[in-house]
Amino acid sequence: MPAISPLSAARAPSTATLSLLSNALRDLRIAAPTVTQHIQSRYASHQAQGRANKAADGAGKRLGAKKTGGEYVIPGNILFKQRGTHWFPGDHAFMGRDHTIHAGAPGYVRYYRDPARHPKRKYIGIVFDPKQVLPQPPHAVRRRQLGMLAYQMPASVSEALTLNVEIAAEVPAVPVTDALSASESSDVALPTPPARLNKQARTLRRSRGILDSLHLTLRPGYQYRTSNHEIGRAAERKEALAQAKGKTTRAYDEFKKGDRFAAWRKSAVRIARNNERRAMGRGKKGGKK
Amino acid sequence: MPLDRRAGRFARCIQCTRHDRSLPVRSFSTTAPARLEVLDSQTPAEAAPPPPAATADTPNPNTKPRARDANTVSTPAAEGQLLRNQRTTPVGSRRRRAAIASTGSIPFSQLPYQCFQEARAFLQVDRQEKLEHIRMQRQRIENLKLRAVPPQDEWIKENRIRDMKHRLEETKIAADMNDPVVKRRFEDGEGDLNKPIYRLLADRQWRAYRRKVLVQRITTMNVIPDVLPAIEPIVSTTLTFAGKRVQHGDFVDSRVSELAPSMTIQPYDKGPRLYTIAVVNPDVPDVEKDGFGYRCHFLASNIEITPTSTKVLLHKLQSETQVVLPWLPAYGQMGAPYQRMSVFILEQPKTEDGAGFQRLDAAKTRAEEPRYSRREGFNLLSFVDRFALKPVGVDLFRTKWDEGTAGVMQRAGIQGWDVEFKRKRVEPLPYKRLATVRYR
Numbered sequence: 001m002p003a004i005s006p007l008s009a010a011r012a013p014s015t016a017t018l019s020l021l022s023n024a025l026r027d028l029r030i031a032a033p034t035v036t037q038h039i040q041s042r043y044a045s046h047q048a049q050g051r052a053n054k055a056a057d058g059a060g061k062r063l064g065a066k067k068t069g070g071e072y073v074i075p076g077n078i079l080f081k082q083r084g085t086h087w088f089p090g091d092h093a094f095m096g097r098d099h100t101i102h103a104g105a106p107g108y109v110r111y112y113r114d115p116a117r118h119p120k121r122k123y124i125g126i127v128f129d130p131k132q133v134l135p136q137p138p139h140a141v142r143r144r145q146l147g148m149l150a151y152q153m154p155a156s157v158s159e160a161l162t163l164n165v166e167i168a169a170e171v172p173a174v175p176v177t178d179a180l181s182a183s184e185s186s187d188v189a190l191p192t193p194p195a196r197l198n199k200q201a202r203t204l205r206r207s208r209g210i211l212d213s214l215h216l217t218l219r220p221g222y223q224y225r226t227s228n229h230e231i232g233r234a235a236e237r238k239e240a241l242a243q244a245k246g247k248t249t250r251a252y253d254e255f256k257k258g259d260r261f262a263a264w265r266k267s268a269v270r271i272a273r274n275n276e277r278r279a280m281g282r283g284k285k286g287g288k289k
Numbered sequence: 290m291p292l293d294r295r296a297g298r299f300a301r302c303i304q305c306t307r308h309d310r311s312l313p314v315r316s317f318s319t320t321a322p323a324r325l326e327v328l329d330s331q332t333p334a335e336a337a338p339p340p341p342a343a344t345a346d347t348p349n350p351n352t353k354p355r356a357r358d359a360n361t362v363s364t365p366a367a368e369g370q371l372l373r374n375q376r377t378t379p380v381g382s383r384r385r386r387a388a389i390a391s392t393g394s395i396p397f398s399q400l401p402y403q404c405f406q407e408a409r410a411f412l413q414v415d416r417q418e419k420l421e422h423i424r425m426q427r428q429r430i431e432n433l434k435l436r437a438v439p440p441q442d443e444w445i446k447e448n449r450i451r452d453m454k455h456r457l458e459e460t461k462i463a464a465d466m467n468d469p470v471v472k473r474r475f476e477d478g479e480g481d482l483n484k485p486i487y488r489l490l491a492d493r494q495w496r497a498y499r500r501k502v503l504v505q506r507i508t509t510m511n512v513i514p515d516v517l518p519a520i521e522p523i524v525s526t527t528l529t530f531a532g533k534r535v536q537h538g539d540f541v542d543s544r545v546s547e548l549a550p551s552m553t554i555q556p557y558d559k560g561p562r563l564y565t566i567a568v569v570n571p572d573v574p575d576v577e578k579d580g581f582g583y584r585c586h587f588l589a590s591n592i593e594i595t596p597t598s599t600k601v602l603l604h605k606l607q608s609e610t611q612v613v614l615p616w617l618p619a620y621g622q623m624g625a626p627y628q629r630m631s632v633f634i635l636e637q638p639k640t641e642d643g644a645g646f647q648r649l650d651a652a653k654t655r656a657e658e659p660r661y662s663r664r665e666g667f668n669l670l671s672f673v674d675r676f677a678l679k680p681v682g683v684d685l686f687r688t689k690w691d692e693g694t695a696g697v698m699q700r701a702g703i704q705g706w707d708v709e710f711k712r713k714r715v716e717p718l719p720y721k722r723l724a725t726v727r728y729r
Contacts, residue, residue, distance in 0.1 A: 074715045106715050139518035142511060148624065148710040150576050158707040161695040258366075 090125025419464035492557035544693035549616035585667035590649035624710030634682030
């Protein structure tokens with residue numbers, strides 16, 4: 001910008017100077033309001049957000065068949081997961097609380113319909129042999145597996161069981177060893193009913209009181225205690241023992257319903273006792289005075 | 290006497306019979322039972338009052354409990370006395386008994402109600418008509434039997450006779466069905482089961498409930514189809530061990546079922562019949578087969594039952610002519626599942642002439658038929674087919690290991706009382722490791 005000399009101060013500034021000044025002042029000028037050309041619109045929801053009125057779709061629950069037809073399964077294996085009963089449990093299969101179908105026996109899975117059982121239902125069952133087929137023909141004997149093995153009882157247990165019979169039975173032992181010969185000898189007398197078997201027959205001691213007669217047995221939880229029925233009957237047995245000797249443990253006579261005479265007697269005794277007490281009390285009072 | 294002085298105090302005790310009843314006791318109740326009870330206690334039959342010599346300490350030995358009538362007791366105390374002393378239950382409702390006690394004895398058919406008597410008259414006329422029908426039908430059957438027909442039409446004649454007889458039976462029942470005395474007699478248990486109407490009513494009663502329960506038990510416990518493929522129960526059965534009734538499917542203690550039971554077999558059609566009783570256990574554990582086998586615990590034939598003679602004592606049957614396999618006590622070994630003891634009643638086939646029933650030769654069966662004289666592996670269906678029997682009745686009880694089973698088995702000489710069954714270990718399936726890309 002050329003320096004404004006004092007000599008040219010009286011003259012008007014040059015055009016260039018004026019434009020420069022107007023440029024510099026333009027920014028300070030109050031601008032006129034501009035007209036909006038585009039009206040901005042916003043929507044209620046975006047594609048990325050959850051819906052306003054519809055339910056959200058959750059994670060998949062992995063329902064459906066877990067074991068295919070013909071697969072070997074063991075008891076407990078899940079065969080089918082479902083909501084409700086699209087499939088029903090068939091032979092040797094069972095249903096859990098959420099309608100899950102489990103295998104009930106070791107075997108091979110079969111998916112089938114059984115119109116004899118229900119006209120519309122579909123079943124999942126187990127067969128024991130790969131060649132077997134479900135459903136079984138109507139009125140056929142059910143297929144069952146024992147699933148058990150036979151063991152000899154431990155010596156102590158079998159001894160205890162044998163002991164019982166030896167003590168209790170005065171019956172002559174029937175000499176047959178198996179059922180076949182039993183059927184042949186139809187003249188054998190029928191066994192008489194057994195005497196009362198008491199496991200502690202050997203350990204019973206002569207009762208010299210309640211404590212002696214209540215014997216301690218090993219109960220669940222490794223505690224030795226008398227059984228509840230013995231405790232409950234202790235009073236009864238004490239009374240029976242006393243009566244055998246001609247005495248009684250009763251403080252009062254046995255209550256007989258309808259026996260007004262006994263009731264009157266009892267109340268008369270009580271009234272007399274009360275009167276006596278009252279009289280004594282009066283005497284005392286007099287004595288005190 | 291202290292007792293006399295206190296008599297007034299016990300005036301309220303109406304029910305007590307210990308006191309002198311010569312003085313009238315006023316009842317404060319206006320309801321019928323109390324009044325009736327007072328009347329009861331003042332009947333002339335019991336006019337002699339208890340002697341006043343009874344003291345508090347010594348009860349009078351001469352007083353004996355009063356005999357009550359099962360038809361007229363109407364108070365709880367009197368009912369209790371009836372039960373305790375005479376061991377009979379009261380008949381009908383209490384209201385009915387009070388009514389009977391308060392009115393004179395009028396036979397049921399003469400009760401003075403006009404509508405009732407009019408209806409009775411109408412039904413009697415109808416009954417006479419039906420009796421006439423019965424007479425006519427019998428005559429017609431006789432005439433038809435006498436008529437000669439060409440041999441090719443013999444079958445038509447037989448069918449016709451059969452249908453006419455069926456119609457005759459229906460008319461016999463229709464003649465008695467509307468009779469209120471018949472209904473009452475049946476409900477009181479006094480019906481003669483030799484008569485078709487009572488048999489029909491009894492059958493209907495059985496089918497209304499008890500048969501349904503039986504069929505349900507048999508089906509849910511799978512006796513059908515495990516022992517026989519199907520059965521239609523026609524006779525009703527009851528099973529009693531040691532004097533105690535067993536409901537269908539009940540568990541019975543091994544000591545109780547050690548001795549043979551007694552049964553009642555009630556047929557609902559006429560005439561004596563011969564039955565065979567078979568007790569089969571389909572749950573015998575077989576470890577080699579990893580399954581179950583059958584065992585016959587009892588087999589007897591030629592048991593004659595009529596609608597009026599229904600009781601069978603299994604231990605009293607003839608061992609020569611009737612019993613093929615005597616009673617083997619029911620037992621369940623330790624650890625084994627419960628054993629179902631199914632009792633089947635099988636009707637023996639008719640003779641050729643159709644008059645009687647064929648007898649099964651028990652001795653011959655024992656000697657010559659090894660399949661049916663052996664207990665183990667007894668196939669009831671095969672037995673039924675072989676001797677052309679018809680399953681008509683079924684019953685069921687169950688047994689399992691209990692404290693008496695070992696003793697029972699030893700006494701009966703059965704091997705295996707010291708055997709325990711334990712579940713086999715099932716090998717777990719190998720773990721399948723899935724692809725690690727998608728599953729951790």
